[in-house]
Amino acid sequence: MNIEFLKTLPKREIHLSLLVILLAWGGIALAVLLQYVGIISNAGHHPWGCVLASFVIGYLAYIKPRRDIVTLCTPICAIAIFFGLEPLDPSVFLHVLYAITLMIILLRLHWYFSKKTTKEEIVRTPEEEAELDRIWEERMKR
Numbered sequence: 844m845n846i847e848f849l850k851t852l853p854k855r856e857i858h859l860s861l862l863v864i865l866l867a868w869g870g871i872a873l874a875v876l877l878q879y880v881g882i883i884s885n886a887g888h889h890p891w892g893c894v895l896a897s898f899v900i901g902y903l904a905y906i907k908p909r910r911d912i913v914t915l916c917t918p919i920c921a922i923a924i925f926f927g928l929e930p931l932d933p934s935v936f937l938h939v940l941y942a943i944t945l946m947i948i949l950l951r952l953h954w955y956f957s958k959k960t961t962k963e964e965i966v967r968t969p970e971e972e973a974e975l976d977r978i979w980e981e982r983m984k985r
Contacts, residue, residue, distance in 0.1 A: 866896035897921035
């Protein structure tokens with residue numbers, strides 16, 4: 844895959860992609876910083892950066908020409924992973940793994956779902972059209 848196509852993306856998609864990266868990694872950094880300063884007791888209990896990044900990447904998938912069901916479901920997955928796992932204690936390691944996953948999904952979204960599906964339009968000469976009409980009429984008589 845050639846990464847040159849990223850230069851052809853619309854500015855809105857580039858800005859949303861940068862926002863996903865900023866929210867995911869910035870949220871982790873902010874939670875760790877707040878734990879280090881002593882404002883919060885456990886940075887693992889504050890996944891808001893990854894959750895917000897999931898909603899932004901879901902919106903980014905929605906505005907693409909082709910929709911990706913995996914990326915559209917990332918907000919649901921974020922809520923299920925970070926708020927639905929009661930027995931598990933979320934950690935910063937889980938946040939990092941989720942942020943890495945978001946980056947992979949973001950690249951996949953841009954590589955495979957940025958272009959519209961192209962159907963080859965067949966251009967026929969009038970002679971070819973007449974021949975196809977003749978064949979069609981013969982088949983209809985049978």
